Amino acid sequence: MPTTTHYLDHRVDPRLTIAASWTSMLFLFVCVDLFSLYRKDVRADLEAGKVAAFTIGQGYLLGVILYVAVPSLMLLLSLVMPARVTRAANIAVAAIYAVTIAASAVGEWTYFVVGSVIEVTLLVAIAYQAWTWPTVTDSLPTPRGGQWRHTGQNQLDLEVAEHETTTGR
Incomplete structure (x- = not known):
């Protein structure tokens, strides 16, 4: 008679789940943007000093680095901030980034839309995990x-x- 193997499964700390989700989202974030460099239209805009409606300059590049720094820091902050602050910050930041990523995908190529849908799905998962954070009880x-x-x-x-x-x- 065959025996059934039962595996021990522990609940994963929400901090780890959220940090892993931020990491996954950032990998996709970078890949989608890097893949855009293979497009002639994007390269032509870059040569002309433009990205979408923005002129490439110090202000634009500062804005971009700050935009990327926030989710990068959320990875660390999700692990070290107090639970109440972590919970609120992850809900707020994930919601804001979901909206900006969805908006940037409008009218884009399929690879960009698919990558953005996955990013938004991860952000929804982050917000959900933070929203349903286990309580002491x-x-x-x-x-x-x-x-x-x-x-x-x-x-x-x-x-x-x-x-x-x-x-x-």
Whole structure:
């Protein structure tokens, strides 16, 4: 008789999931932009000193480096900031970047749109992971099969299953 192998699976810390998602998004971010350099129209615009509606200059390049620096720093900050701040920052930054990336993909070639859709999907995953961040009550042990519930500000009560209360266990 064949035996079934059961694998031990642990919940991954949301900080690691979010940091990994920022890393994946940044890889795609860079690849999509680099692949654009293979296009004649993009190279011609660059030679003319333009990118889309922008003139390439110090102001534009400073804006670009700041735009790329934010998600790069979110990778680190997601690992080191307090949970409450990390949660809020990831929701806000992911939402802003999802909108800007989606807007930049309008009218672009298919590779750019596909890359942007994947980037936006990763950003939605970041925001979702931050939104559903586990609370202390999700990880507290519950004796006798009970469940924790909030009873007021910073108050926790243990609800014990009905049958355990009546049986005296």
